[in-house]
Amino acid sequence: MNALKNYLLVFCLLVGFQVFAQKPNLDVPYVPTKQAVVDAMLDLAGVKAGDIHYDLGCGDGRIAISAAKRGATSTGVDLDPERIKEANENAKEAGVTDKVNFIQGNLFDFDFSKADVLTLYLLPQVNLKLRPKILEELKPGTRIVSHAFDMGDWEPEKTITVDGSTIFLWTVPNR
Structure with missing residues (x-):
């Protein structure tokens, strides 16, 4: 009986490690943004028709x-294939x-140099x-x-708080 338990334990660990190894190495955990904060972010950036928008770490x-x-014409980039699948489903539904x-x-590694707005x-x-x-690129x-x-010592032009969340705005300066 102990041999069977040990076998099952080793099997479960190997399967778990295999699943874990197939996940991309994510720099940022997925935490959804409240819609009120999303709206405030886009308001603060002045997002309007015709803008080219990129969302880095787009999640859902x-x-x-x-x-x-x-x-706006919008592009979301994320390392996690599950989030990309979910985002595409959400876009279809919307x-x-x-x-x-x-x-x-x-x-x-992604080229977002055409952005008017980056979130x-x-x-x-x-x-x-x-x-x-x-x-350098925007x-x-x-x-x-x-x-x-x-962004460290890059001072934001504006900082607001919405629904308990802080939101920062910068504009890329002239070179």
Whole structure:
């Protein structure tokens, strides 16, 4: 009986490790943003029809979908294939598949240089690592909005609190 228990334990551990090994190495845990915060982020950035919007670490797609509903062309990027699948399902349900696109990929390797607006809900160390790419690749005037986390010593132009969440706004300066 002990041999069977040991066998089952080893089997379960091996299966668990195999499932774990197949998951991408995520820098940021998935935590959905409340819709009131999403709306405030997009309001703060002034998202409007015709804007090109990118949401880095898009999760279930709610920010990109909300931007698309405002008339922006929106792209969400996430490393987690489950989140991308969920985001595509949510876009279909919202009727915005013609205005939004979700891509599984690493945001550090992704070209978001055409953005008019960039939204983030990442972690402080990820924002700091991303900041040089933002400042080098985005055109001056691009609006950056982050939920909860700042960009170190890059002072935001505006900071607001909505529903207990802090939201930061920056604009990419002239070079």
